[in-house]
Amino acid sequence: MGFGCGAGDLFSLEKLERDGCVEYRFSSTRWLITTAEIHMRTQVGIIGAGPAGLFLSLLLQRIGIESVVLELHSRQYVEERIRAGVLEHGTVQLMRELGIGERLNKQGLEHGGIELRFGGRGHRIDFRELTGGKSVTIYAQHEVIKDLIAARLKAKKPIIFEAQDVSVDGLGGDTPSINFRANGVAEKLECDFIAGCDGFHGVCRTSIPSEALTIYDREYPFGWLGILAQAPPSSHELIYAHHDRGFALLSMRSPEISRLYLQCEPDEDIAQWPDARIWEELHKRFATTDGGKLTEGPVIQKGVTGMRSFVTEPMQYGKLLLAGDAAHIVPPTGAKGLNLAVADVRVLAQALGDFYENGKTQILERYSDICLRRVWKVQRFSWWMTSLLHRFADASAFDHKRQVAELDYVTSSRAAAQTLAENYVGLPMEFYE
Numbered sequence: 194m195g196f197g198c199g200a201g202d203l204f205s206l207e208k209l210e211r212d213g214c215v216e217y218r219f220s221s222t223r224w225l226i227t228t229a230e231i232h233m234r235t236q237v238g239i240i241g242a243g244p245a246g247l248f249l250s251l252l253l254q255r256i257g258i259e260s261v262v263l264e265l266h267s268r269q270y271v272e273e274r275i276r277a278g279v280l281e282h283g284t285v286q287l288m289r290e291l292g293i294g295e296r297l298n299k300q301g302l303e304h305g306g307i308e309l310r311f312g313g314r315g316h317r318i319d320f321r322e323l324t325g326g327k328s329v330t331i332y333a334q335h336e337v338i339k340d341l342i343a344a345r346l347k348a349k350k351p352i353i354f355e356a357q358d359v360s361v362d363g364l365g366g367d368t369p370s371i372n373f374r375a376n377g378v379a380e381k382l383e384c385d386f387i388a389g390c391d392g393f394h395g396v397c398r399t400s401i402p403s404e405a406l407t408i409y410d411r412e413y414p415f416g417w418l419g420i421l422a423q424a425p426p427s428s429h430e431l432i433y434a435h436h437d438r439g440f441a442l443l444s445m446r447s448p449e450i451s452r453l454y455l456q457c458e459p460d461e462d463i464a465q466w467p468d469a470r471i472w473e474e475l476h477k478r479f480a481t482t483d484g485g486k487l488t489e490g491p492v493i494q495k496g497v498t499g500m501r502s503f504v505t506e507p508m509q510y511g512k513l514l515l516a517g518d519a520a521h522i523v524p525p526t527g528a529k530g531l532n533l534a535v536a537d538v539r540v541l542a543q544a545l546g547d548f549y550e551n552g553k554t555q556i557l558e559r560y561s562d563i564c565l566r567r568v569w570k571v572q573r574f575s576w577w578m579t580s581l582l583h584r585f586a587d588a589s590a591f592d593h594k595r596q597v598a599e600l601d602y603v604t605s606s607r608a609a610a611q612t613l614a615e616n617y618v619g620l621p622m623e624f625y626e
């Protein structure tokens with residue numbers, strides 16, 4: 194079993210032999226190992242080492258609650274997976290509070306606004322001016338993951354990578370458990386609570402009896418074709434472009450690397466998109482009346498992402514608490530998925546803190562209700578940004594005129610621009626008594 198870095202890179206464990214069992218102590222988490230099976234026990238078993246699971250582990254660590262993180266993939270895989278890029282104001286502040294802001298402070302690109310481009314003209318939405326000084330920061334999700342993993346391992350707290358056949362058991366009782374295999378050996382982790390942070394395709398949500406859940410789902414008739422290019426970004430801020438040929442987004446990862454997206458079919462065949470075709474299409478969609486040009490460069494990664502809105506209600510069942518993409522998905526147009534995952538686990542850490550410190554279950558019982566208030570506001574915003582900017586194949590001439598009028602309104606009315614800005618930088622977190 195690999196703790197921290199995958200097989201072959203073990204931390205030293207304290208080994209005690211008692212009553213025919215071997216007890217390993219890893220920090221304050223205990224493994225009782227018999228010849229047949231390994232039993233471990235912790236307070237919170239966290240399934241998934243994405244943003245939700247890893248942020249939760251550090252938030253719990255800060256208030257003295259023990260956890261074990263179980264991850265399906267290898268450390269290298271999760272540290273290299275290309276995903277989100279925009280961190281809300283509050284997510285950035287939290288990283289600093291958790292003592293993982295060093296690389297973010299050096300490499301993150303702070304943005305005080307975005308451009309909405311339509312009719313060949315750009316219109317800036319000034320976040321700082323509209324939100325009392327708030328901003329967002331461009332810092333890749335996989336860099337956040339590296340910082341979180343490094344902090345967790347530095348504190349010598351366990352992450353078990355490459356955990357297979359993960360399943361949950363006893364959710365309605367006092368001792369829920371997680372069964373899994375590591376290096377071919379069957380293992381059982383007993384917990385007080387299980388945090389289901391295993392993303393949209395994980396096992397936690399689907400372990401809840403379907404009659405206990407209500408699912409709200411919307412698929413969009415398009416996807417995004419995304420590229421990473423070795424090209425200096427053509428703008429110092431993000432550009433969200435509305436065009437008759439479809440939506441396009443210019444983002445970035447560093448002063449040398451651009452991240453660009455094109456609206457495409459939901460099942461688009463990437464093989465039909467050689468680099469030259471991608472650039473040609475991007476040039477058309479970002480074209481301006483004053484002849485502004487996109488900088489091209491070698492494409493170093495490309496892929497197609499589907500778009501959906503999805504909410505599970507409630508986000509808890511017995512001792513299982515869902516967080517992040519395991520409970521909800523937003524289309525990426527509002528740049529909210531990672532940030533919403535972080536908001537969930539902030540509430541969860543507070544609820545668990547109140548339980549362990551004060552013996553109170555009130556916040557824990559209301560965990561789902563508390564989270565869902567924010568989830569639905571973020572769903573609304575992400576759906577609205579998506580509807581505002583994409584081309585809908587079945588749109589009538591009326592719909593098209595209405596969409597352009599809405600863009601005109603958002604970029605000419607302070608009230609409308611402020612609504613966009615306060616949602617984009619992140620709604621305030623609410624904490625509970």
Ligand code: FAD
Pocket residue numbers: 240241242243244245246263264265266271276277278279280334356359390391392393394395396419498516517518519525527528529530531532533534
């Ligand atoms: P995940 O990141 O999916 O993590 C879940 C983890 O659980 C994974 O590591 C997975 O391997 C693991 N896992 C799965 N099954 C199991 C199992 N059975 N056992 C153990 N482990 C398991 N969000 C933003 O905020 N801003 C953006 O700019 C943005 N842009 C995006 C662009 C794209 C192209 C995409 C695809 C997404 C974007 N998002 C964005 C969304 C964001 O990436 C996700 O919302 C975020 O990753 C959710 O975090 P999570 O921890 O809930 O889930």
Ligand code: PHB
Pocket residue numbers: 276277278279431442444445452525526527528
């Ligand atoms: C990104 O940089 O990947 C990104 C930026 C803004 C979005 C979505 C994705 O809305």
